[in-house]
Amino acid sequence: MTTTTSSSPSISYLRFLGRVVVLAFSGTWRFYAWMTVLTAIALVGLNAWGHQLLNGMRVTDLSDHVSWGLYIANFTFGVGLAAGAVMMVIPAYLYDDHDMHDVVIIGELLAISAIVVCLGFIVVDMGRPDRMWHIIPGIGRFHWPVSMLTWDVLVLNGYLLINLHIAGYLMYQRYLGRPPRKRWYLPFVFLSIFWAISIHTVTAFLYQGLGGRPFWNSALLAPRFLATAFISGPAFVIVLLEVVRWSGKLTFGDGPINTLSRIMRVTVLLNLFMLGSELFTALYTGGAHGSAVRYLFFGSHGKHALVPYIWTAVALNVTSAVLLYLPRSRTSKRWLLAACGCAFLGVYLEKGMGLIVPGFVPSTLHETIEYTPTVTEWKVTAGIWALGLLVLTVAIKVGLAVWTGRVREREDGAARSADGAALGAEEEPLRDQHHGT
Amino acid sequence: MILSKEHASTDVALARRVQWPPAVRITALLAPAAIALACCGSDPPRALRPPPGPPTGRIEIHQPERLTSIASDQRDALGRPLRVACVTCHSQRVPTTLPSTVTELDEFHQGLRFEHGALSCGSCHVAGDQRSLRRADGTMIDMRDAMDLCRQCHGPQTRDYDHGSHGGMTGHWDLSVGGRVRNHCVDCHDPHTPAFQPSLPVLPPRDHGITRQPSRGDH
Amino acid sequence: MSGPNRRVALKVVGATLGAGAFAYAAQPVAQWGAGLSLEETLRRHYKELTPDELAQILRRLEAETKEKYGVDVRIDDIPAQEGVSFGYALNLSICIGCRKCAEACHQENNHDRRTNNSYIRVIEMEQGSFELERGTVDYDHAVPAPGKFYMPVQCHQCDDAPCVKVCPVEATWKEKDGIVVVDYDWCIGCRYCEAACPYHARRFNWREPEIPADEINPDQAYLSNRIRPQGVVEKCTFCLHRTRRGLLPACLEACPTGARVFGNLLDPSSDIRWVLENKRVYVLKEELGTRPRFFYFFDE
Numbered sequence: 001m002t003t004t005t006s007s008s009p010s011i012s013y014l015r016f017l018g019r020v021v022v023l024a025f026s027g028t029w030r031f032y033a034w035m036t037v038l039t040a041i042a043l044v045g046l047n048a049w050g051h052q053l054l055n056g057m058r059v060t061d062l063s064d065h066v067s068w069g070l071y072i073a074n075f076t077f078g079v080g081l082a083a084g085a086v087m088m089v090i091p092a093y094l095y096d097d098h099d100m101h102d103v104v105i106i107g108e109l110l111a112i113s114a115i116v117v118c119l120g121f122i123v124v125d126m127g128r129p130d131r132m133w134h135i136i137p138g139i140g141r142f143h144w145p146v147s148m149l150t151w152d153v154l155v156l157n158g159y160l161l162i163n164l165h166i167a168g169y170l171m172y173q174r175y176l177g178r179p180p181r182k183r184w185y186l187p188f189v190f191l192s193i194f195w196a197i198s199i200h201t202v203t204a205f206l207y208q209g210l211g212g213r214p215f216w217n218s219a220l221l222a223p224r225f226l227a228t229a230f231i232s233g234p235a236f237v238i239v240l241l242e243v244v245r246w247s248g249k250l251t252f253g254d255g256p257i258n259t260l261s262r263i264m265r266v267t268v269l270l271n272l273f274m275l276g277s278e279l280f281t282a283l284y285t286g287g288a289h290g291s292a293v294r295y296l297f298f299g300s301h302g303k304h305a306l307v308p309y310i311w312t313a314v315a316l317n318v319t320s321a322v323l324l325y326l327p328r329s330r331t332s333k334r335w336l337l338a339a340c341g342c343a344f345l346g347v348y349l350e351k352g353m354g355l356i357v358p359g360f361v362p363s364t365l366h367e368t369i370e371y372t373p374t375v376t377e378w379k380v381t382a383g384i385w386a387l388g389l390l391v392l393t394v395a396i397k398v399g400l401a402v403w404t405g406r407v408r409e410r411e412d413g414a415a416r417s418a419d420g421a422a423l424g425a426e427e428e429p430l431r432d433q434h435h436g437t
Numbered sequence: 438m439i440l441s442k443e444h445a446s447t448d449v450a451l452a453r454r455v456q457w458p459p460a461v462r463i464t465a466l467l468a469p470a471a472i473a474l475a476c477c478g479s480d481p482p483r484a485l486r487p488p489p490g491p492p493t494g495r496i497e498i499h500q501p502e503r504l505t506s507i508a509s510d511q512r513d514a515l516g517r518p519l520r521v522a523c524v525t526c527h528s529q530r531v532p533t534t535l536p537s538t539v540t541e542l543d544e545f546h547q548g549l550r551f552e553h554g555a556l557s558c559g560s561c562h563v564a565g566d567q568r569s570l571r572r573a574d575g576t577m578i579d580m581r582d583a584m585d586l587c588r589q590c591h592g593p594q595t596r597d598y599d600h601g602s603h604g605g606m607t608g609h610w611d612l613s614v615g616g617r618v619r620n621h622c623v624d625c626h627d628p629h630t631p632a633f634q635p636s637l638p639v640l641p642p643r644d645h646g647i648t649r650q651p652s653r654g655d656h
Numbered sequence: 657m658s659g660p661n662r663r664v665a666l667k668v669v670g671a672t673l674g675a676g677a678f679a680y681a682a683q684p685v686a687q688w689g690a691g692l693s694l695e696e697t698l699r700r701h702y703k704e705l706t707p708d709e710l711a712q713i714l715r716r717l718e719a720e721t722k723e724k725y726g727v728d729v730r731i732d733d734i735p736a737q738e739g740v741s742f743g744y745a746l747n748l749s750i751c752i753g754c755r756k757c758a759e760a761c762h763q764e765n766n767h768d769r770r771t772n773n774s775y776i777r778v779i780e781m782e783q784g785s786f787e788l789e790r791g792t793v794d795y796d797h798a799v800p801a802p803g804k805f806y807m808p809v810q811c812h813q814c815d816d817a818p819c820v821k822v823c824p825v826e827a828t829w830k831e832k833d834g835i836v837v838v839d840y841d842w843c844i845g846c847r848y849c850e851a852a853c854p855y856h857a858r859r860f861n862w863r864e865p866e867i868p869a870d871e872i873n874p875d876q877a878y879l880s881n882r883i884r885p886q887g888v889v890e891k892c893t894f895c896l897h898r899t900r901r902g903l904l905p906a907c908l909e910a911c912p913t914g915a916r917v918f919g920n921l922l923d924p925s926s927d928i929r930w931v932l933e934n935k936r937v938y939v940l941k942e943e944l945g946t947r948p949r950f951f952y953f954f955d956e
Binding site: 480481602610613625633635636641642645 | 762796799919
């Protein structure tokens with residue numbers, strides 16, 4: 001990387017990082033209050049996790065029958081959220097949607113935060129996080145390509161790195177006031193699109209490939225995962241964009257939100273259709289293969305722990321579909337936001353508790369042993385989401401400050417002209433890269 | 438480990454067939470190989486222990502005390518019935534005839550339950566010789582060989598017993614290391630009432646999930 | 657006090673409070689970390705150890721057991737035997753459901769006493785149905801009960817074991833004699849194997865096992881019945897600390913009816929071969945293609 005500013009590249013990069021840190025710790029009282037609340041929740045989670053480490057996972061309600069629960073449910077949802085963020089990248093780069101291009105950085109930052117959440121849930125679900133290094137390729141014993149979990153490690157961390165690179169590179173170039181070079185980010189953008197699909201496919205394969213769990217052992221699982229990802233991702237982004245707009249840190253038109261809600265109008269129906277198809281297969285065929293579905297929706301052997309979750313999820317998903325198709329949601333932000341809230345929550349319940357736990361109930365020996373998360377599990381879960389929101393808040397705060405040019409290498413514009421003189425052959429004018437491809 | 442190698446070889450085959458450019462071919466060749474190497478190429482081979490030798494261990498049949506003694510109504514300090522050896526009485530009292538039904542039994546033999554087909558006492562027992570049993574063909578056998586008596590009628594069980602699939606055992610599966618002790622028919626089946634007697638099961642499951650929920654429900 | 661100064665003071669107070677809260681919240685994590693042994697955390701995989709390193713680990717584990725449980729135990733590493741491939745068969749016609757096998761497993765393998773843990777789960781089923789869903793495991797009436805039959809389920813030591821496939825760190829693998837083992841000191845506790853196993857054969861140590869000193873079986877093996885640490889997965893090893901020394905598994909010895917048949921599949925004269933060749937054999941969930949080494953059979 002060449003730079004014609006007076007300082008050397010490494011010094012200037014360090015200065016960039018320093019300013020990012022300062023930016024992350026300064027703000028209005030509202031910002032402080034929000035960050036304090038999140039930190040407090042995260043610390044409660046950390047404390048609960050510590051107790052879980054000390055006393056063993058008996059503090060959860062997990063058992064040898066239901067060996068994964070709330071943590072893995074949240075992990076799965078988180079992967080969907082991370083993958084869903086790609087629904088901003090695809091219109092921006094594949095369909096050359098200029099409006100989306102202006103806000104696409106938010107999708108990348110959301111992906112990063114969501115992956116942080118996912119990794120957090122994996123760590124707290126591990127019985128021995130002290131041995132985490134065993135899963136590092138080349139250092140531990142990486143059971144690749146046989147174990148789907150090793151694929152998940154690769155794709156999740158890869159997705160994190162790709163997005164960190166894209167967001168980091170684009171922001172740093174903005175900071176320097178120079179147009180980014182296509183060859184340094186565009187291949188990664190296309191890779192990230194492919195990769196986003198793959199993280200959720202691999203996560204679905206994690207469950208889908210288990211012959212002993214008929215509830216998961218369905219080819220429809222990966223498509224369902226993607227459909228739900230493309231509900232929860234856009235729903236969250238729409239809400240996030242409204243928050244950003246409200247904060248006044250970035251101005252943009254309604255284009256991105258319209259595009260995202262159009263995507264949701266397709267995916268909510270697709271998801272309901274696929275859910276119905278699964279239900280039909282399970283219930284019409286009957287027999288042992290449908291017993292998990294019967295337990296999930298109606299309870300069995302006098303046990304009904306998941307029934308409220310799944311019917312709430314179905315109700316929310318149907319409501320969100322209805323709301324999205326009402327003409328009001330196209331004109332009224334409030335209606336649209338309500339639809340997004342319903343969709344987000346509905347997918348959270350359906351894909352979390354409604355998809356992970358029934359894989360274990362009835363157990364492989366057909367015992368009906370229930371699972372209800374304990375307070376410790378909820379504390380840890382809340383803590384990880386708070387951590388994710390902390391990361392997201394800081395990332396967006398810093399990101400927007402850099403993106404909109406409020407923070408840059410030289411305030412007086414001297415750097416720009418100096419840079420401008422050094423524009424190489426492969427460097428496009430700023431506007432071009434912005435709407436390029 | 439094996440799977441990774443297979444993966445590597447299929448990739449090589451694929452690369453050859455399609456005639457990809459050299460760079461692609463080298464990558465296809467090297468990437469899985471490198472990972473296979475990094476993952477599991479460094480295991481030192483583990484030595485196996487030598488195979489089992491010729492069988493030298495003896496198979497013994499446990500001798501149940503029921504063959505040589507009988508429970509009295511007295512109990513020992515641990516509450517077990519005190520057993521009295523048959524010879525204690527029968528060395529002096531030598532009955533000349535066998536009873537025709539269990540109701541005629543007296544002393545220690547009172548209250549004996551008999552539910553074993555249409556057999557009678559004389560089918561097996563010999564009047565005046567409590568140490569011997571009589572087979573259907575009239576030949577006498579020692580009480581310790583009581584299983585020969587069972588074998589006369591219970592063919593399938595005998596066959597299964599002889600192949601280790603009926604009747605418990607302890608000891609070695611590998612007879613080149615040591616012997617084995619087999620249960621006697623009478624260890625589990627009282628010859629007078631041979632049906633296996635029901636008993637309460639032990640060690641109920643108490644794992645997480647079962648304890649919290651008293652029962653699996655209504656079936 | 658001027659504005660900026662107050663701001664700075666507030667920030668300092670906030671930072672102090674924050675640091676205090678963090679220290680308090682992180683206390684249990686720190687306590688957990690302090691209890692870890694660096695030697696154990698950084699050791700290499702079982703298959704990569706030299707004989708000396710392995711011997712050192714065994715002695716360390718013996719010392720740790722002494723310290724924690726107050727008993728002298730012997731932990732051996734017993735390799736598989738050439739020409740031996742284990743198989744196990746269970747006669748459903750004569751099993752009476754007494755759970756003596758489960759109890760023997762519980763004692764032999766140093767299971768946690770509070771949970772009655774055992775690698776064997778005995779299901780009481782309805783005569784005339786093979787529907788597991790109609791079975792019970794916590795029956796407490798006299799057995800055999802009329803109209804019922806009993807099916808003990810334990811690790812099937814599958815030749816195409818889903819649990820081995822899914823393990824991300826190769827903490828579990830298949831040995832030459834067919835036994836699927838777990839290295840309890842390598843397992844990261846992700847429980848993917850528990851999700852993958854179709855036979856409910858795996859158990860997780862939800863807490864550190866609790867066993868009175870006088871009940872601990874001191875005859876232990878590294879890959880088998882040594883007392884497991886908290887947070888790792890364990891499973892039936894066909895009692896490899898016994899069977900690799902030629903002995904019968906504990907569950908077989910405890911069986912009062914002789915419903916269990918164990919032996920070397922490579923020995924044509926073995927009892928297990930006779931059963932497989934002459935009896936009506938049933939493989940549980942055979943359709944899953946896991947190729948178990950555990951078989952059920954029936955008399956006539």
